[in-house]
Amino acid sequence: MSYVNKLAALGYTLQQTDLNTGRFMGAVQVGNLVYSSGAVSRFQEHEIKGHIGADLTVDQGYQAARLSTLNALQAVHSLVGLDNVVRVVKVLGMVNVAPGFDNTPAVIHGCSDLLLEVFGDAGRHARSAVGMVIPYAFATEVELIVEVAS
16 A cells, blocks of 8 residues: 555655745655655644643644644655655654653654554654744644655
8 A cells, every 4th residue: 555545544644745835845855865844733723832741741742743744744745745755764753842841752652643643664763852833833843854765
């Protein structure tokens, strides 16, 4: 089954989007690697904003990380087509944290779990999960590096 079909089976449909924001690109390809820009916790009509550990629970943060991942995958899909992904190489997961919150890995598991659901073993990746202030109060932001077929 194709990766696009796996996402569809999970209830998600990727759209083609314009990657040129004027100041930067939503994703770029260098050789056989695609780098996505930071993708916030907004996908289609869904968005999650707030600080994990104050406004939002870890479970809500987990769902936000899934939205961020879908947003990043949509950029990859728009650039090269999702079915051209060979493997997920690296994830940078950023969490909008309240003071004292330090369980960022539990939030970014939402990203990792979705990548494993879609890509199987090809979704196993290196990862960082850090807490910070994210623009416009989005709950999470995710960057992906993926290898694509040449």
